[in-house]
Amino acid sequence: MWIAELSRRTDVPVATIKYYLREGLLPPGEAVGATRSRYDEAHVRRLRLIRALVESGGLSLARVRGVLAEVDEESRELHEVLGAAHGALIPDDLVATPESRLRVDDLVADRSWLVYSESRDRLLLAAALDALEKVGYHLDDELLETYASAATEIADAEVSHLPTDDRQRTVEATVLLTALGGPVLLALRRLAQQNASAHRYGTSHLPG
Amino acid sequence: MWIAELSRRTDVPVATIKYYLREGLLPPGEAVGATRSRYDEAHVRRLRLIRALVESGGLSLARVRGVLAEVDEESRELHEVLGAAHGALIPDDLVATPESRLRVDDLVADRSWLVYSESRDRLLLAAALDALEKVGYHLDDELLETYASAATEIADAEVSHLPTDDRQRTVEATVLLTALGGPVLLALRRLAQQNASAHRYGTSHLPG
DNA sequence: TAATATTGGAGAGTGATACTCTCTAAAAGT
DNA sequence: ACTTTTAGAGAGTATCACTCTCCAATATTA
Numbered sequence: 001m002w003i004a005e006l007s008r009r010t011d012v013p014v015a016t017i018k019y020y021l022r023e024g025l026l027p028p029g030e031a032v033g034a035t036r037s038r039y040d041e042a043h044v045r046r047l048r049l050i051r052a053l054v055e056s057g058g059l060s061l062a063r064v065r066g067v068l069a070e071v072d073e074e075s076r077e078l079h080e081v082l083g084a085a086h087g088a089l090i091p092d093d094l095v096a097t098p099e100s101r102l103r104v105d106d107l108v109a110d111r112s113w114l115v116y117s118e119s120r121d122r123l124l125l126a127a128a129l130d131a132l133e134k135v136g137y138h139l140d141d142e143l144l145e146t147y148a149s150a151a152t153e154i155a156d157a158e159v160s161h162l163p164t165d166d167r168q169r170t171v172e173a174t175v176l177l178t179a180l181g182g183p184v185l186l187a188l189r190r191l192a193q194q195n196a197s198a199h200r201y202g203t204s205h206l207p208g
Numbered sequence: 209m210w211i212a213e214l215s216r217r218t219d220v221p222v223a224t225i226k227y228y229l230r231e232g233l234l235p236p237g238e239a240v241g242a243t244r245s246r247y248d249e250a251h252v253r254r255l256r257l258i259r260a261l262v263e264s265g266g267l268s269l270a271r272v273r274g275v276l277a278e279v280d281e282e283s284r285e286l287h288e289v290l291g292a293a294h295g296a297l298i299p300d301d302l303v304a305t306p307e308s309r310l311r312v313d314d315l316v317a318d319r320s321w322l323v324y325s326e327s328r329d330r331l332l333l334a335a336a337l338d339a340l341e342k343v344g345y346h347l348d349d350e351l352l353e354t355y356a357s358a359a360t361e362i363a364d365a366e367v368s369h370l371p372t373d374d375r376q377r378t379v380e381a382t383v384l385l386t387a388l389g390g391p392v393l394l395a396l397r398r399l400a401q402q403n404a405s406a407h408r409y410g411t412s413h414l415p416g
Numbered sequence: 417t418a419a420t421a422t423t424g425g426a427g428a429g430t431g432a433t434a435c436t437c438t439c440t441a442a443a444a445g446t
Numbered sequence: 447a448c449t450t451t452t453a454g455a456g457a458g459t460a461t462c463a464c465t466c467t468c469c470a471a472t473a474t475t476a
Contacts, residue, residue: 056339079409125395131264155400187333192363201287
């Protein structure tokens with residue numbers, strides 16, 4: 001298909017597709033003459049993936065580029081792709097206090113989680129805990145444990161629901177579920193918070 | 209304290225504080241003469257809250273402004289503040305298919321969640337589900353139920369851990385926990401995903 | 417065959433966001 | 447008297463993610 005059809009199929013303006021091509025987010029089409037290239041289903045899928053990560057996952061194009069590079073890394077073992085993709089999703093200017101880092105290491109050790117010791121996700125969690133401390137809000141162990149248990153249930157279910165037929169699909173689904181499952185989970189948590197809050201504080205009015 | 213000290217105490221540049229004042233994110237100090245204002249602890253707290261929401265919660269200043277407006281709405285009942293704050297946290301250009309909205313309504317009804325029927329969080333969840341559908345990834349009922357159960361556990365724990373001594377603190381803690389608890393939860397989920405993935409796919413290498 | 421439309425490629429322009437800088441006149445400290 | 451700080455307002459800057467404009471080279475249609 002030509003670029004116009006690719007645009008129609010994905011609802012992405014031609015100018016934007018050209019921009020993604022320039023930025024290396026989308027691989028070039030098959031050149032047919034000097035002013036024409038042919039695109040295929042892989043381009044449609046890739047373009048939809050990019051838009052999903054940007055629009056719904058809230059990723060910057062730079063981060064999408066990093067994630068796609070990992071997705072395309074065919075040589076990596078499947079269970080390494082997840083860690084690598086996670087790494088690409090994480091900002092690179094993270095800092096955390098030694099206290100939080102230790103707390104995270106202890107949590108991981110207590111649960112015997114198989115996580116690379118250099119995993120940047122550890123740092124991400126430590127930084128998130130620090131952010132709460134900084135505004136005077138300490139997340140106590142009980143709540144943190146509840147989070148960790150819930151996270152375990154979720155992650156186990158997610159990984160067991162991953163398609164395994166085709167490597168490329170598995171990798172794509174992994175990235176998608178990590179990036180787009182987050183918003184789903186957070187939205188559910190908010191609905192559940194409203195419910196919990198209504199039960200605790202809502203005496204006078206009943207939700208309609 | 210003068211603006212210089214406010215800046216020192218919060219690590220926010222004077223120019224940025226002035227910008228927040230202009231933008232109405234920070235209430236003006238007590239004017240002392242024409243070229244001098246006095247700021248107090250409330251300003252320190254407010255400024256730290258703003259930075260936390262922006263830097264760690266990833267909110268735009270426009271959204272922070274909306275959240276703060278709800279936080280300052282003294283007349284509202286406590287259990288309404290949460291819904292209002294949630295509303296302010298949600299983008300206003302959301303759309304979702306009727307199918308997803310129905311699915312969300314059913315989920316809420318099945319669990320007998322006390323959630324306002326007009327709650328924009330319903331729409332947020334429906335839109336998140338749509339985003340996954342759009343890239344050809346259907347979140348099946350089993351996984352959605354797992355998410356919902358986990359979300360319930362988390363939300364119940366969160367709401368029961370909220371401080372209740374002082375109204376202003378409760379409201380602030382609610383906003384903080386909603387905005388900054390998300391990153392904590394997502395980071396934990398990622399660590400748990402790596403663990404699950406290692407158990408499922410990681411046969412040859414052991415994490416070091 | 418002539419007129420019209422589409423494409424690849426590259427550079428420039430745009431609009432939003434979140435600052436950051438500069439300036440002025442007033443006042444406070446020394 | 448002199449230096450420093452401030453409020454307030456406007457202008458300038460950096461980044462991001464497009465979006466527009468242009469050109470020569472084709473393709474398509476009349």
